[in-house]
Amino acid sequence: MKITITLNGxxxxxxxxxxxxxxxxxxxxxxxxxxxxxxxxxxxLCTVWMDQKPVLSCSLLCAxxxxxxxxxxxxxxxxxEAFAYFxxxxxxxxxxxxxxxxxxxxxxxxxxxxxxTMDEIRSYLAGNLCRCTGYMGQMRAIQKYxxxxxxxxxxxxx
Ligand code: FES
Ligand code: FES
Numbered sequence: 001m002k003i004t005i006t007l008n009g010x011x012x013x014x015x016x017x018x019x020x021x022x023x024x025x026x027x028x029x030x031x032x033x034x035x036x037x038x039x040x041x042x043x044x045l046c047t048v049w050m051d052q053k054p055v056l057s058c059s060l061l062c063a064x065x066x067x068x069x070x071x072x073x074x075x076x077x078x079x080x081e082a083f084a085y086f087x088x089x090x091x092x093x094x095x096x097x098x099x100x101x102x103x104x105x106x107x108x109x110x111x112x113x114x115x116x117t118m119d120e121i122r123s124y125l126a127g128n129l130c131r132c133t134g135y136m137g138q139m140r141a142i143q144k145y146x147x148x149x150x151x152x153x154x155x156x157x158x
Contacts, residue, residue: 003066007031008075022048022057022065026072033073033100037129044128047101048072054108056127073100079107086145092137098130106142116146 004013007029016025023046026034037045039058046058049071073080080103087093102125109116109124116124121142130138 001063001066003063005062005065005067006069008071016062018061018063020062022055022060022062022070025062025065026057026070031072031074035097035100037097037101042127042129043098043101044105044125045098045101047104047128049104049108052108052111054105071104073103076104076107082148083107083141083145086141086148087138090137090141090144092133092141094132098128098132102128102130102138106145110146118143 001018002013002015004011005025006012007026008031012029023034023036026048031048034048034057035045036058037043039046041056041059044056046056047054048057049055050060050065050068052069052071083103083106084099087099093099105125105128109121113120113124118139121139125142
């Protein structure tokens with residue numbers, strides 16, 4: 001079947017097999033940030049956005065993305081760098097394999113939720129598993145990242 005997808009702002013029209021998964025389509029188009037973990041919708045490593053909302057690309061047929069816009073980490077480099085600064089500062093990364101999926105969900109959460117509580121953050125990110133860190137550094141980085149504008153304003157006031 002022929003599909004049209006806007007990938008990171010670029011329109012792609014292509015003939016694909018009916019059973020191609022989105023993750024394979026994305027990696028075949030050079031989006032190597034999209035990682036393969038469980039392949040059963042349980043780890044969040046393969047998270048990308050469809051029309052700005054997070055989806056699990058290991059469990060989504062590419063055919064279903066026809067006519068939609070897909071964003072991967074490669075398409076949000078600037079925002080990702082801002083969050084990565086806080087991750088590095090909090091020592092929140094070890095092997096880093098889970099980071100692309102986590103970053104895509106954190107950025108989506110930032111767009112979706114106004115001043116989320118810790119419980120809301122935990123619940124939003126419940127599908128992002130990490131085998132290395134124990135999550136504490138990640139949670140500190142996320143909180144500091146979400147409060148960065150407030151803290152910067154506070155420092156300017158002083
Ligand atoms: S690889 Fe998609 S959720 Fe784990
Ligand atoms: S840092 Fe290794 S899986 Fe998260």
